[in-house]
Amino acid sequence: MSGLFGTLSIALSSLSVSQQEMATTSNNVANANTTGYSREVPDVAAGDPIAEGSLSVGTGVVLQKIESLRDSILEIQLNQATQQQSQLNSSLAQLQQLQTQFASSTSGIGADISNFFNSLQQLSPDPSNLNLRQSVLTAASTLATDFNNTASNLQTQRSNLDLNVEQGVGQVNTLTAQIASVDAQISNLQNAHLDASSLVDTQTTLIRQLSGLIDVSVIPTNQGITLATANGTTLVSGSRSYALSTQLGSGNVQHIMAGSQDITASLTGGSLAGMVQIRDQEIPGIGTSLDELATGLATNLNAANAKGFDLENPSQPGGDIFSGTGAAATLKVTMTDPALIAASSDGTTGSNGNLINFANVAETALGNGKTPINSYASIVFQVGNDTSNTSSSADASSLILQQLQNQRGSISGVSLDEEAANLIQYQTAYQAAARVVSTVNSLLSDAVNLGLGAAVQ
Amino acid sequence: MRVNPNPMPDLLAALNQSKLATQQATLELSTDRSVNQPSDNPNNAALLVVNNDQATFNAGYLQSISAVQGQLSTADSTLSSVVAALQQATNLGIEAANGTMSDADRAAIAVELQGIQSQLVSLANSSYEGRFVFAGTMTDKAPFVADNAIPPNVTYVGNAVVNKVSIGSGYQLNVNLPGSQLFSEPGSDVFSAVNNLIQQVQTNGDIADAVTAVGTASSYLSAQRAFYGNALNQADSQTTYLNTAKLQLAQQQNTLGAADLAAAASDLTQSQLNTQATLATMSKMTQNDLFDYLK
Numbered sequence: 001m002s003g004l005f006g007t008l009s010i011a012l013s014s015l016s017v018s019q020q021e022m023a024t025t026s027n028n029v030a031n032a033n034t035t036g037y038s039r040e041v042p043d044v045a046a047g048d049p050i051a052e053g054s055l056s057v058g059t060g061v062v063l064q065k066i067e068s069l070r071d072s073i074l075e076i077q078l079n080q081a082t083q084q085q086s087q088l089n090s091s092l093a094q095l096q097q098l099q100t101q102f103a104s105s106t107s108g109i110g111a112d113i114s115n116f117f118n119s120l121q122q123l124s125p126d127p128s129n130l131n132l133r134q135s136v137l138t139a140a141s142t143l144a145t146d147f148n149n150t151a152s153n154l155q156t157q158r159s160n161l162d163l164n165v166e167q168g169v170g171q172v173n174t175l176t177a178q179i180a181s182v183d184a185q186i187s188n189l190q191n192a193h194l195d196a197s198s199l200v201d202t203q204t205t206l207i208r209q210l211s212g213l214i215d216v217s218v219i220p221t222n223q224g225i226t227l228a229t230a231n232g233t234t235l236v237s238g239s240r241s242y243a244l245s246t247q248l249g250s251g252n253v254q255h256i257m258a259g260s261q262d263i264t265a266s267l268t269g270g271s272l273a274g275m276v277q278i279r280d281q282e283i284p285g286i287g288t289s290l291d292e293l294a295t296g297l298a299t300n301l302n303a304a305n306a307k308g309f310d311l312e313n314p315s316q317p318g319g320d321i322f323s324g325t326g327a328a329a330t331l332k333v334t335m336t337d338p339a340l341i342a343a344s345s346d347g348t349t350g351s352n353g354n355l356i357n358f359a360n361v362a363e364t365a366l367g368n369g370k371t372p373i374n375s376y377a378s379i380v381f382q383v384g385n386d387t388s389n390t391s392s393s394a395d396a397s398s399l400i401l402q403q404l405q406n407q408r409g410s411i412s413g414v415s416l417d418e419e420a421a422n423l424i425q426y427q428t429a430y431q432a433a434a435r436v437v438s439t440v441n442s443l444l445s446d447a448v449n450l451g452l453g454a455a456v457q
Numbered sequence: 458m459r460v461n462p463n464p465m466p467d468l469l470a471a472l473n474q475s476k477l478a479t480q481q482a483t484l485e486l487s488t489d490r491s492v493n494q495p496s497d498n499p500n501n502a503a504l505l506v507v508n509n510d511q512a513t514f515n516a517g518y519l520q521s522i523s524a525v526q527g528q529l530s531t532a533d534s535t536l537s538s539v540v541a542a543l544q545q546a547t548n549l550g551i552e553a554a555n556g557t558m559s560d561a562d563r564a565a566i567a568v569e570l571q572g573i574q575s576q577l578v579s580l581a582n583s584s585y586e587g588r589f590v591f592a593g594t595m596t597d598k599a600p601f602v603a604d605n606a607i608p609p610n611v612t613y614v615g616n617a618v619v620n621k622v623s624i625g626s627g628y629q630l631n632v633n634l635p636g637s638q639l640f641s642e643p644g645s646d647v648f649s650a651v652n653n654l655i656q657q658v659q660t661n662g663d664i665a666d667a668v669t670a671v672g673t674a675s676s677y678l679s680a681q682r683a684f685y686g687n688a689l690n691q692a693d694s695q696t697t698y699l700n701t702a703k704l705q706l707a708q709q710q711n712t713l714g715a716a717d718l719a720a721a722a723s724d725l726t727q728s729q730l731n732t733q734a735t736l737a738t739m740s741k742m743t744q745n746d747l748f749d750y751l752k
Binding site: 032033095096099100102103105106110111113114115117118121122124125126127128129344346348349350351352353356359373374376377378380381382383384385387388391398402405406407408409410411413414415416417418420421423424 | 458459460461462463466467470493494495496497498499500502503504505506507508509510513514516517518520521524525528586588592593594595596597616618620621622623629632714746747748751
């Protein structure tokens with residue numbers, strides 16, 4: 001196929017390919033800010049040459065495919081980094097909320113303990129003074145109230161987390177269903193040998209979102225992809241998704257179930273793992289420390305009161321100051337009459353001999369081997385330290401994620417400069433091909449009119 | 458290598474970082490504290506709890522000392538009045554022992570001595586803020602009761618218990634002496650000595666011997682009074698110590714939790730510069746790409 005028509009055909013192939021190239025550029029520009037979009041590049045090749053005698057003549061240009069640029073290893077790393085980052089961020093947000101309860105050294109439980117013992121110290125020079133005795137009861141009730149409030153705030157945070165975990169599982173199920181459905185579409189297109197790039201981008205984005213919630217890894221198979229959590233629970237297999245469920249379990253919280261298997265404790269990444277860690281480890285841990293402190297302190301103070309004699313019944317040992325001593329949440333000052341504080345060691349009004357037993361409680365190690373104030377200080381340290389460590393890890397992990405995203409951008413990101421340069425190139429190619437067409441047209445017109453002009457003349 | 462064409466996430470992260478630094482510096486400057494949350498410095502946050510506890514106790518000891526000082530001073534000055542009254546009784550006794558005295562003169566002196574005896578009972582029943590200071594721990598009722606005899610017999614109805622008040626960690630101060638020990642010690646019983654003197658003056662008996670007995674009681678009481686002087690001295694020196702400790706605790710609190718204002722101010726400036734630089738970069742960024750030149 002040579003001659004002018006051959007040339008025309010070559011020019012037409014060029015026009016057509018240039019148009020498609022410009023369409024690709026246009027699509028890239030349009031999706032420059034689309035999340036998860038991988039830039040596309042046209043893959044063009046010279047048309048198969050034909051032999052004309054001893055010559056081999058080209059037949060123009062062919063668009064072989066439009067290729068999406070992405071690095072699958074990088075996508076896997078990004079999934080992992082996202083899982084880690086989400087886990088740390090959700091932990092950190094909760095820890096920061098948690099530590100506000102323990103932020104002040106001059107108010108709260110720690111200061112309440114100091115103030116309570118100080119109120120007893122003030123009673124010591126004037127042990128029958130009812131105003132000073134009332135101050136002791138007031139300080140005790142402030143202490144009990146702060147124990148109650150802190151315990152209740154911890155419980156509220158835990159309940160909210162529980163709700164978040166339940167919602168998180170719902171989001172996981174929505175995402176896995178979407179991923180499976182997209183996977184089916186991808187398979188259909190690929191079976192028909194059609195381009196599924198944009199669907200792959202969609203699926204990659206969905207998997208990235210899923211990675212924000214749970215620790216999934218992607219395993220490519222012949223029948224699409226398989227998504228499994230780190231402990232081996234399959235969430236998506238090709239076009240099928242397997243929903244997780246929640247079930248009220250031990251600790252009175254929602255456990256995450258894959259079928260009948262409880263996977264709550266085995267989550268290693270994603271915001272669900274972060275929330276579960278705070279809900280099931282951090283908050284109960286602090287709650288236990290608070291309970292130990294409240295119980296130890298209140299029991300010892302009740303015991304100290306029983307060693308002395310009060311103003312009302314000087315012949316009998318003193319009664320309880322606190323009730324509900326089993327937990328920080330239930331601690332309550334049961335004593336309402338300040339005269340019932342057993343300051344006296346012998347039943348006489350003016351004796352302060354039993355107050356030393358109260359003062360000794362401040363110096364006595366509780367079950368955890370620490371004095372009350374040191375027990376509280378170590379809770380403050382624990383919360384602060386956990387928050388600070390998580391914050392550092394989150395910062396480091398965020399840098400890693402940022403670098404990976406940069407790398408992804410350098411491979412898959414749309415550069416407007418590049419697209420502009422390509423556009424010029426494609427435009428020029430189109431203009432040149434159009435010029436070839438008009439030249440061939442003019443030549444053909446010459447050929448058609450060959451000799452005609454002479455006759456007219 | 459191809460450059461990531463979208464630097465915005467990087468720039469936004471940088472902007473976030475510098476705004477975070479601004480926030481932290483502003484917080485430090487406004488609260489004057491570097492540890493505003495436990496995570497700012499977990500170790501110091503825990504130490505601040507202990508520091509606050511120690512400071513509260515320290516202030517509590519100081520407050521107790523000033524409460525105790527009032528009681529101690531009252532007892533001390535009361536005993537001083539008792540010693541003066543006993544001196545007056547001694548003088549009257551010596552006067553009565555003079556051979557030139559008539560029966561009427563001695564009767565008049567005896568009446569005067571009875572007045573001193575009532576004054577002594579009243580002094581021994583002194584109270585501070587409603588509490589009888591020489592009653593041991595039975596502070597709610599007068600410890601010395603005089604009967605209707607002339608001269609009256611005085612009996613002690615308090616107890617012999619001594620109260621202790623903590624004025625430092627592990628430092629307890631005895632804050633009272635029982636009235637029995639001060640006024641009714643066998644051999645130095647103040648009231649019997651004065652009673653005996655009254656009787657000897659009334660009967661013109663062995664006045665000189667009775668005067669000696671009053672003197673003995675007075676010396677004994679003066680010696681006992683040293684307890685209150687000592688206690689007041691201990692309270693004073695402990696106050697000095699506690700005030701020094703208070704200063705040290707305040708300094709420690711500063712070291713643990715106070716903001717370094719100069720550093721915080723410089724951090725603030727630095728973070729604001731960073732913010733401006735990042736913002737300037739971002740605003741330039743959006744203006745330039747090849748499409749702008751294709752016109």
